Structures are given as C-alpha cells and as structure tokens.
Amino acid sequence: MSLESALDEYPKELRLRDGLAVQARPLEPDDHAAFHRFFIALPPPELLYIKHRVTEPDVVRTWCESIDLGRNLPLLAWNGETIVGVCTLHQNLGGWKRHIGRVSVHVHPQFRGRGLAQALVGEIVDIARACSLEKLEAEFIGTQDGAMKVFGLIGFSELTRLPAYVKDMQAITHDYVLMGLDLLTDDEFAGMG
C-alpha cells in the first residue's frame, strides 16, 4: 500500500472514550488560521519544547503553503471548526534514516484525557506501515512523562536517554529521550537475512 491509498481513508471519524466523535484528516492549505489558533491555545510552558515558533502566524502560514505530505504529514483532529489534536509523521526521503519515521503529537488542553493522543498516534502508525517504513521514533525531553506514557501504551520503548543534553527555548537543560517502535513483523524480519 502507498501513502496515497492510506490517505484515501480520510476524512475519518475517530470516536473517543467519552463518546465524542472527531474528524481526522491531513492538513490542507486553508487550515492556517485554525492551526494557528490550536497552537496559541497550548499552555506557554509547553511551547518552550516545540522546535518552531508556532505562535507566529507566518510560521504556520508558511507550513500550509508548502504542504508535502510525503515529508511532513500533520494529521489533524477536528471538533467542528476547531482543531483539537495533531499528530505528525516526518519522513526522510533519503539517507541513513529513510526507513525511520518520526512522530510527534499535541492535544488541545480542553480535549485531553479522552484517548485522543492514543487514537491519533495509532492512525499515524497505520499510515507509516502503509508507507513501508520499518521503524518509528519519537523524541522527548525528560519531563514529558505523560507523552512518553502515551507512546509506551502504543508499544514504543525507550531507546536512549542522554542526561542534561538538550536546552528548551529558555536555555534550560533537560534530559533527551528517544523512544522507538519496530514496524516489521516477525515474518518480515525472518525474510531479511
């Protein structure tokens, strides 16, 4: 299966634990205002850990103007006109890490604790398999215990932890944690020898 055929499934309804139904679909060019509103709704301390200045409208507008889902696939969850969660699959199209996708996830503060992050990461894992990726990774700073728990529930495990290795946007040092998930089945491993 290809990325294109995997994306044919969207928009797709995801039903959360409390019964709320959200619509999941990839980012589209006209989403920039809603996407910017999503980021400014995040608590300021969490923004310190995001690698881009997402509260600046131009940053989000530029993303929406240059969508390349084969490289960066933001899967958005919508509740009506509001984006309530986003899980992104980043792919390297060449080089040493071309078989490894990177996943990140953020959920709107008012929509947490309902299984939305778990549902979105699960969708991205399925899409990654459809793209024939062999592994997924996710990066964290040492204080993101809740997020690491979400990924752990999906089957990711800690690959490495480097003490006091990264700095947030206020130059405060944190541990760096890399988690990973193997997407190959046992049969596929057996066939690789």
Ligand SMILES: CC(C)(COP(=O)(O)OP(=O)(O)OC[C@H]1O[C@@H](n2cnc3c(N)ncnc32)[C@H](O)[C@@H]1OP(=O)(O)O)[C@@H](O)C(=O)NCCC(=O)NCCS
């Ligand atoms: C981490 C985050 C994505 C979780 O979103 P969410 O939709 O609330 O997560 P879910 O409801 O799917 O959680 C699934 C399980 O993960 C665990 N979990 C989630 N958030 C947790 C937290 N803050 N602390 C402890 N455990 C947590 C729980 O076991 C939860 O199951 P439960 O509710 O039955 O106990 C959200 O809090 C967020 O956006 N945080 C800021 C961004 C971030 O840290 N992203 C990760 C970088 S890749």
